[in-house]
Amino acid sequence: MPRTSHLIDDPLYYSHLQEWKLYERTPKERAKLSFERSIAMGRANNLTLKDIVTLSPAFWNSHRDPILALDAAAGTLYTIHCNLALGTLCSYLPYCHDPELANLLKRMAKMEVNGQFCMTEIGHGLDAENMETRATWSLGKGHWVLHTPRPEAGKYMPPTTPYGDHGVPCVATVFAKMIVDEEDQGIRPFLVNIHDGKRMYEGVSTRLLPPREGSNPVLHSITYFENVKLPAGAMLEYPSQASESGPPSNSFEQSALNLRLTQSKLAFELAASRVSVGALALSLGAASAIKISANIGWLYSWRRLVGPVPGDKKVKSKSQIPIISFSTQQNPILTAVARAYVLDAFHDWVTEVFSGRDPYPTTLRIRHSLAAVSKAITIQFASHACYTISERCGAQGLFHVNMMSRMHSELRGIAIAEGDILGVAIRLVNELILNKYSLPKSRDPGSLLARHEQGLLDECREIMKASGPNHRSPLTNTYILPRCQKIVEAIGHRMAYDAAVESVKRQIHVGTTGIVIPECVIDLFEASIVRLDEGWYIENIPGFSRKMIEEKEVKALGGVMKIAGYLVERWGLVKGGYIKAPIASDKMWGNFVEGLEKFGGHTIE
Known part of the structure; x- marks a missing residue:
């Protein structure tokens, strides 16, 4: 709690x-x-x-x-x-x-x-x-x-x-x-x-x-x-002895960097090292927007009914059904649920790395890059969830009081704070292509998302070779810079997938849910990511087709739909009082309407 x-x-x-x-x-x-x-x-x-x-x-x-x-x-x-x-x-x-x-x-x-x-x-x-x-x-x-x-x-x-x-x-x-x-x-x-x-x-x-x-x-x-x-x-x-390894974080007495700032660029990066911590911290907060949007969409979609009103003798059709019955309503909500759970596993891992509790060796640049990756995919998922789910709530989704449109607006500010995503991505990708350092490799280099990540990086390295020794050439500007954010997102997708798979292998409860991620959730996450660049997979993975991608997604959606109520409930957002949107329940909606300014005296019973 x-x-x-x-x-x-x-x-x-x-x-x-x-x-x-x-x-x-x-x-x-x-x-x-x-x-x-x-x-x-x-x-x-x-x-x-x-x-x-x-x-x-x-x-x-x-x-x-x-x-x-x-x-x-x-x-x-x-x-x-x-x-x-x-x-x-x-x-x-x-x-x-x-x-x-x-x-x-x-x-x-x-x-x-x-x-x-x-x-x-x-x-x-x-x-x-x-x-x-x-x-x-x-x-x-x-x-x-x-x-x-x-x-x-x-x-x-x-x-x-x-x-x-x-x-x-x-x-x-x-x-x-x-x-x-x-x-x-x-x-x-x-x-x-x-x-x-x-x-x-x-x-x-x-x-x-x-x-x-x-x-x-x-x-x-x-x-x-x-x-x-x-x-x-x-x-x-700081005192003398310059180093780029960053502050040891396992004891308070050794918490600051042991160095004298003799190199001004390094001095600046060390002094600004909390910016990368802030980028990661902001992405943790943004992840809550995914869960809240999915929770509101789930509750509203069960409340909102279509069909004839019960008791209408002129209509002989069956009773009303909730709009969650339609796949167009299920898909954005269930995708958000899957992404939120996988992000929990990723955030569990990356915060351990930042705090020095994971054995992966890091420098200031690697920590900065991991924070950028985390922020890029979290904002990507959160913005998509807030927008698509609010859209599936119709006119109700437009109103500030129903939370989703407000959260979507606030995510734009988070995307810029602590370094806007595109600007940071351009630096990160160029440094990776030039082999200035490397990020944690995939535990499963044969996975779809790992092959996608590597494929995008290899394409950029070929372009860089063609541009000669000048990595700021017009060729780089034209063909590499526009791809940088997409590549950083691909790196994050693979890292998040790896973290989720590893958490299942080790039977780790992710986030605050108290449960191990179900396999169908990881399958839906993977399918949703493939959908983002399905052309690449069809071009580069033998035997892949649009029909195959669709069938994998439909199967995963069906599995998650069966347990979606349980998955949403495990977040504890309703019980904790964090869902403030009036459309989430009949009682909240009734109280909301009663509080609106009224004109005229007619009352509908």
Whole structure:
């Protein structure tokens, strides 16, 4: 049971009726509520600094909590604070002799101080290595001067604007070029006070961005610094001995990286290492959207009946039947169920790798790549589930109150956060093609999904050979870049399939379901992935045809349909109170309609 389970009945988390009325509030009022929810989540999870640094099961479980899907704005604020802000600062703690940092981290862990992470700039986006914000060492005065040289260098998106009278102070890890003796010595992180909960600190200013449509609002902002004086200790750095292996995560005392930042590029990647943790954490939260959409679609499809109304003497046909009887209704729901279960197995494995509890050796780049793979397939599956299942709910699926359209909008933001999927995929695929490193190989290289993954990579390697030594050639730009996201997804599909098969072999209960994945679920997952690129399989797998693909899918769908009710129930979303959509039950729908604004006096009994 999630540590936040009691919050479902808390006044902060409204019933479906009250949630609907919430939209009468202004975006700023709703953003403030989400901020308060994020604080409540943080205090309920009660993560220790050790949990955050070592990436303990408690840390990962807090991001797999379905409560994040009820308010993605609150989930975003929670992840920024606990992972990006606290996680980054904690890694420097063993090497900092300033007791104030330890005191600050304790207050942040108690959610008494809010943490933010300012890296991306308006004019540079993912090209963070060319950021312009600078921190100049003031010779003879013993302090740094943090400055935004032009408007395009403003830090974009972090919600650094005060929430009015809330009174929670904010600090941020701000990335800037370190200038010493007029020499650029690379990008470094600096600890900066942003506001005291009500007013901005001197030299720090923000411009509040308008709210995003379709999702719960966050006070996204553009943040500027005008000659802000920072103490010498504001720059965060590690001791000597450079290494790329990353922080050992098996003990708190050795949790930070043992290195002196002599190479500026490596220094930047190490300082930003929690970004990859964040990408994985966000994908865990996004997986809940698949389960919630499938659960809502399943319940609604049994409620929604077609056929003549019972008692109509003019009609001699049989009684009404639920729309779940139709394959067009079953397919998207059952596919989402299968993908959610297989993703649970994959997420179980990849979080173990990140935390150092899996024997697979990793570096910062490999962890970053695994996070990118996880995010790519989770967003792919979640976006597909939210869209297709909401579409099968007809007009009901369009409404924010029925959750699916809102979650779909919020997934667009998650796809961009911590590095947008396409941009990260382009770098990852190019590095794999150039053999700069390798990702975990398939346990079954003869499987369909492993052959698909390898086939796509081999095709790109042939193109790269034809382009000569210049891997940035027009040929690469034209033929490889458009394939990169698809290749990363193929890598993820194979990894997820392997993880699911291995979990069955070892009889491991996946996620929080308490069950081993049934074979038909894995079969449906495989069939659904083959459908995504069936032309490749027909071209490259002897004997494959459209009819064969269809028959494999139909057989798997039939097997999953027989146990779908059980599989959905094992998630515990209805029992836990996470399904807020009125269309999920007659009682919730009746209460919802009773709460709608009424015009006229006619009442239908």
